[in-house]
Amino acid sequence: MVKPVRFSVDDILDAATQAVHQHWRSATVAHVTAVLGAPSGSIYHRFASRDALFASAWIRAVRRYHAQFDEIAAIADPVQAIVETGMLLPRFCRANPLDARMLTVFRYRDLQADPPAGLHDALQDLNAPVGRLLSELAERRYGRVSTRGLALVALAARDTPLGMVRPLIGDPIPDWMDEPIRAACEAVALLDDH
Amino acid sequence: MVKPVRFSVDDILDAATQAVHQHWRSATVAHVTAVLGAPSGSIYHRFASRDALFASAWIRAVRRYHAQFDEIAAIADPVQAIVETGMLLPRFCRANPLDARMLTVFRYRDLQADPPAGLHDALQDLNAPVGRLLSELAERRYGRVSTRGLALVALAARDTPLGMVRPLIGDPIPDWMDEPIRAACEAVALLDDH
DNA sequence: GGTCATCTAGAGACCGGTGTCTATTTGGAG
C-alpha cells in the first residue's frame, strides 16, 4: 500500500542502544540519528519524545533479561535455584553487553514515578515476571512467603549479583567473577527466615 | 581586608549536595542557587563550571567516607576486618544520607577519564586511601598481595556491600540489611586465593 | 575618608538539544 519502512522500531531501538553504549546517559537523539543514518523526524515519527525512545529501549532490554527466567523452575534445590537466578545476570551481560549497558541507564522506580508518554502500561506490567519468580523462590526456600523471606531472596538473587557486576558493565565480565558471585548469593540464600 | 564572605565553598557544596538529594543527576546550578539564596555569579566565582561544582561536592563526600578507614587497622582477624570494612558503607549511609546520595552521582572512572577544570590533581590522589586499605587487607588475609587476592578483597569489602545498599540509597538503610551484607562479605572474603 | 582587592549581584548572551512543521517520496489500488 504505502512507502516501505526503512527504519523499523527495532532498528531505531538498536541504534538507541548503540548510542547509549557510546555515550551512556548523555546520549542524544542526534547520536541515534548518526548511528542510524536517519533524520530526527524519522525518530519522532515513531517515538513521542526522547525519553520515550530511550525508555523503550530500556524496556526491551529488561524483557530480554526476563526471557531467561523460564529455566529456573527446573532446578530442584531451592538454594541452588536462587544462586542460578543470580548467575543469570553475569551471563546476560556476557551475551548481550549492549543491552546490559542499557539496563544501567534507568531505574524502574524512577521511570514508574513519572512514565514517558505512552509507556505507562508497559511499565506497569514490566516487573511482574521478577515478582513472580522471587515469590516462587521464596516459597520454595522457606515454605511460606514472609516479608523478610522475600526481601532476602530478592537480595540474594537480584541485588547482590547486580552490585558485584555493575561496576564492570560496559566491559566484559571476567570468568573468575562467577565464583565470588555464587558464594555471595549462596551465603545470603542460606540465611534464616526468622 | 575585603568584603566578607557570604557564601563559603562549604556552603555552596552543602547546597549542591542538597540539590542533588532533591534532583539527583538532573540538578542544575539554578537548583543550587535556589537552595543557597545566591545568584549564579556567586557560584561561578568559586567554581569553574557546573561540572567542577558537582564533582567537588562528590569528592568531599568520598573523602568523608574515607575518613572512616582508620579504625579498620585495629581489628585483629583479617576476615572480620574485611567484613567490617564492608559495614562502613551502610553505616556511612545512615549517618550521612545526603553525602551517600552524592556518592551515586559520579563514578570515579568517568571523572578521572576527563576531569572537570582544576580537579585533575584532587582526583588523582582520591583513590589512594582505598588502594592502601585494600592492599593491606589482602596482605593480611592471604599473606601476600596477588592480583586475584586483591580483586577478591575489593569485591568483598567494597563492591558487594555497595551493590546491596545502592538501590536503597536516598532512603534510610533498614537495620535488617546488616546481617545479609555481613554474610555476603564474609562468604567472598573466605574464598581461596588460588 | 580614600584606596583596593574581593566578593555579591543579576541580566542576558550563547549554546546544544528537543521537538515541530512542511515538503517530498513511495508504491499499491482504482
Add this chain to the structure above:
DNA sequence: CTCCAAATAGACACCGGTCTCTAGATGACC
C-alpha cells in the same frame, strides 16, 4: 496515470541551562 496513506527528510523554532560580563557593595588598611 492518478490518488492516497504512510513514511522519509531536514530546516529551524524554541527552550532550558550554562556561563559571562559589568556594576556595585564591603571593610581592612593607610
